[in-house]
Amino acid sequence: MWYCEVPNGEPLIMEKGCLFCQISSGETDTEFLFDNDTLVVFKDINPAAPVHLLIVPRKHIRSINDLTEADQPILSEMIMVARDMAVQHGVDKSGYRLFINVERGGGQVIFHLHLHLIAGWK
């Protein structure tokens, strides 16, 4: 673990070698569709549907299993931002799917919490 300063001055917990820590801290050229102090949103590199976005907290949290009471606002913001992204992509009315894979048996391959938004089937 290491700590990274963010614009609001609060130290942020990150994990060395974690791809989503690297992406969310701007170490890669991944384009953000949305970002704020809490989270970033970018397109999945291997989309499972016409729209496939990842909503990723900046804080390194391995999985749902590692959430603490203090993380509740992060989770709530992830869902609200997903809702807004669905509107932006014009899929709110047609419908979309939100899911979180938990650990290997649940299909998680990147061990930094993230919410999938998939949509856009005809």
Ligand code: AMP
């Ligand atoms: P999960 O199986 O829930 O851990 O999902 C990880 C997701 O991250 C997969 O759908 C991958 O396609 C996606 N992914 C892996 N590397 C990248 C990357 N560099 N940029 C965007 N998405 C990625």
Ligand code: ZN
């Ligand atoms: Zn991470």
